[in-house]
Each structure stands twice: as structure tokens, then as C-alpha cells.
Amino acid sequence: MYPYGPPPGTPPRIDAGQLRPRWVWFVVAAVVAVVCVGVGIASFLLTSTSTVDSVEDDKAFTSGQSVTLRIGPGADAAIYVRSPFVARAHCEIVTAPSGSAPRVTTPGSTFTVTKGSVEWERVFVLKADTDADYRVTCDDPRGALTFAPGDDADFASFVGGIVVTVLVPLLGLLAGSGIAIIVGVRRGRHRRWLEAQAYYGRR
Template identity: 80%
Template sequence: MYPYGPPPGPPPRIDTRQLRPRRRWFVVAGVIAAVCVGIGIASFVLTLTSAVDSVDDGKAFTSGQSVTLRIGPDDDAAIYVHGPFVTRAHCEIASGPPDSAPRVTTPDSSFTVTRGSVEWERVFVIKTDTAADYRVLCDDPRGALTFAPGDDADFASFVGGILVTVVVPLVGLLAATGVAIIVGVRRGRHRRWLEAQAYYGYRGPPARNSR
């Protein structure tokens, strides 16, 4: 005899299709994570490709020689140097339109690119207000350096690309984890509410759940 009635039976079987929020929110969390990781990978590849392609080593020349470049006001032209004592390198505009005012300056930050086994350092940036062909002459006291034209790599953009590579996947994974945890907790609460209904006929409103 049971003074308070027989013990309750086994837990009722709850159809998972009844639970809210729906399981599709787990899929949404997975999609968020996958997209953000994909963006990070694409950013990493594009950043490295852009950096490596900033040096045109196919037009490399030795100390005392020159290269002709087509440069416009909106172009970011640069000279990269390979060899020891790159600080002793010197480049100047040997020829160009008489009405132009090209400038060869030293960049504010250092930037190094490795292509194969060769390391190139950006040493000079070339600016002009007139689009034309310019002959750039470069040399060094020892005649030991090798020069190559290229693009003025934006260090800030490079760092920004690396940040995107790291931050976007991290944020995506955190967001996906948060969504999965919230959905799991709410589904658990909803399951307990359905079980209470089956046991005791409780008719109160369920915990608030998304569809």
C-alpha cells in the first residue's frame, strides 16, 4: 500500500518535434560558425597573396641600373631592395616629363616580403602628379644590392587583413556557441514543461521559447 498513492510511472516519451526552439537553430549556429571561419580563411589567403604580389621580381635589376615605370597620381609605386645594408640604397628619377614633379621618399614603416627564398624590403615610395613613364635609377656604394619595382604595400591594410582573419572567426564561433547553448537550455526547459503536463495535467503557459 502507498499512503500517498502509487509512485509515478516512467517519464513520458516526448516527441522532439514538439520542443521549442526548433532544432533548426542548431543548424543556424553551425552556418554562422562556418561562414565566419570561411571569411577568416579567405581574408588570410587574400592578405598574403596581396603582400607577395606587391613585388615584381620579374623586373629586378642590379645596382647602377634603372627600370622604367608607368606611374600616375593615384598609383602606389615602390622600390624593394634585396641584399645587405639596404639603408645605403639610393634611388632617383632619372627621366620623365619636364612638367612633372615626381618624388622618391622613404616610407614611414618597414615592410618585408618573401618570395621563394628571397627577402625583399620596401625602401622607397614614388609619387607623382602626372601620369607618365618614369625611369628610376638605383644604386648603392658597394654595388651589392638588387632592386625591384612593386606596389606600396599599405601596412595598415595588411594588419587589418590579419585582424579580420583572427577576429571574424573568433566572433563567429563565440556567437554560434552562444546560440547553441541558449537553444539547448530553452529546449530543456520546454521538455520539462511538457513532461509536467503529461504527469500532472499542468495547464500553465510554457517558458517563453522562440519558434
Template identity: 85%
Template sequence: MYPYGPPPGPPPRIDARQLRPRRRWFVLAAVIAAVCVGVGIVSFVLTLTSTVDSVDDGKAFTSGQSVSVRIGPDDDAAIYVRSPFVARAHCKIVSGPSDSQPRVTTPESTFTVTKGSGEWERAFVLKTDTDADYRVTCDDPRGALTFAPGDDADLASFVGGIVVTVVVPLLGLLAGSGIAIIVGVRRGRHRRWLEAQAYYGRR
């Protein structure tokens, strides 16, 4: 005999396919996280590759020598110096189209690229209004430096790539986790509601 009535039976079994939101939202959350992490990995690889490729050390030349550099109005070139860069260097454009006005300027910020076993510091930026091949010569008072042409990469573009590498995966993981948590909570509430409906409906 049960003075307060028989004990409650086990909760009704609820088919997972009845629960809302559907489980496909978990898949969507995983896809969002995976895509964002993939974007971060690709961004890191591209940033690292473009930075390393900024220096064409295959065309390196010593003080007093020259090199041919392709320069365009919208695609500035640069001259890098093999570190440690302690001497006062000087570069100038000695040949090119007669109607062009090439300029050699000093960058406002420092930018160093590690390539192989060497470090290269951006020392000069080459600008022109005519897309053509120019011959550039560089020297230093001691005649001891090694130069190399390259692209005018800068710290801002490098930092921008790193920001994408870090921020996009983080946002993707947060978004995916948030969706999964919300869906899990709502499915739990829906399960309890269905169990209550089934339990009281059969009494």
C-alpha cells in the same frame, strides 16, 4: 502494496518537433560559424597573396640600372631592395611626362616581404600627380644591391588583414556557440515543461 502510492511511471515521450526554439537555430549557429571561418580563410589567403605580390621580382635590376614603373596619383609604387639591406642606396626618377612632378620618398616604417628564397625590404616610395610610366634608376656606393619595383604595401594593411583573419572567425565561433548553447538550454527547459504538463495532465 505501496504505502506511499505507486512509483511514478516513465516520463512521457515528447516529440522533438514540439520543442521550441526549433532545431533550425542550430543550423543557423553552424552556418554563422562556418561563414565567419570561411571569411577568415579567404582574408588570410588574400593578405598573404597581396603581400607576396607586392614585389615584382621578375623586373629586378642591379645597382646602376633602371626600370620602367607605372605610377598613379592614387596608387603609389615602391622600390624594394634585396636583403640584407646594409648599404646606403639612392633612387631617382630619370624620365616621365614633362608636366609631372614625381617624388622619391623614404617610408616612415620598414616592411619586408619574403618571396621564394629571398627577402625584400621596402626602401623607397614613388609618388606622382600624373598617371604614367616612369623610368627609375637606383644605385648604391658599393654597386652590390639588387632592386625591384612593387606596390607600396605597408605593415598597417598587413596587420589589418591578419586581424580580420583572426577576429572574424573567433567572433563567428563565439556567436555560433552562444546561439547553440542558448537554444539547447531553452529546448531543455521547454522539454521539461512539456513533460510536466503531460505527466500531470494524465493523472
């Protein structure tokens, strides 16, 4: 038997249905790639939407004014300042339920959100151990800043969303391509083996 197929001549006709692995594996490869690309697109849209929605610019207020926010354990709020700003901002919680211990902290990383043509920079994170409404006031020495409440956007979560957006489609395309190549190579080998069997079987 010839390991690489029959000698030169007209090869026997092989029914594609006889080949293994079955052609359905090409469909599996395509589905894997399409699903992973879809996950990446969905992740991008969700990450972009959640990031933009983290700033409630419709509740923006100027220096010296206040806003009421719902804060609780595991539901931190944040204060954003319209960028660019150079004045030193200050925010404090002026009204809180009895027995609660709310606090205003400075985030450990910079996070900026762009809504339309306006950039908002997160400057304070508001934490509380009691789920309730808190009155927060903000100001600056010049009285020129514009503030807006919002969610405490986690930079790590944002980066994680971007990683999913990039890596999942890439891995899906690589996996789909790998499956298709392996199936194609094995079907080619199986075809040559069947041709050899048919050629020598009819002699």
C-alpha cells in the same frame, strides 16, 4: 505544478518537433561558425597573396640600372632591395612627363616581403600627380645591391588583413557556440515544461 518537471517516474514521451526554439537554430549556429571561419581563411589567403605579389622580382635590376614604372595619383609604386643590405641605397626618377612632379620618399615603416628564400625590404615609395610611365634608376656606393619594383604595400592594410583573419573566425565560433548553447538550454527547459504538462494532464 512542479517548476523543475514532473515527480520521479517514467516521463511522458515528447515529440522533438514540439520543442522550441526549433532545431533549425542549431543549423543557423553551425552556418554562422562555418561562414566566419571561411571568411578568415579567405582573408588569410588574400593577404598572403597580395603581400607576396607586391614585389615584382621578375623585374629585378642591379645597382646603376633603371626600370620603367607606371605611377599615378592613388597608385604609388615602391622600390624594394634584396635583404640583407648594409650599403646606402639611392633612387631617383630620371624620366618623367612634362609638367609632372614625381618624388621619391622614404616610407615611415619597415615592410619586408619573403618570396621563396629571398627577402625584399621596401626602401622607397614613388609618388606622382600625373598618371604616366616614369623611368627610375637606383644605385648604392658599393654597386652591390639588387633592386625590384613593386606596389607600395601598406603595413596597416597588412595588419588589418591579419586581424580579420584571426578575429572573424573567433567571433564566428563564439557566436555559433553561444547560439547553440542558448537554444539547447531553452529546448531543455521547454521539454521539462511539456513533460510536466503531459504528466499532470493525464492524471
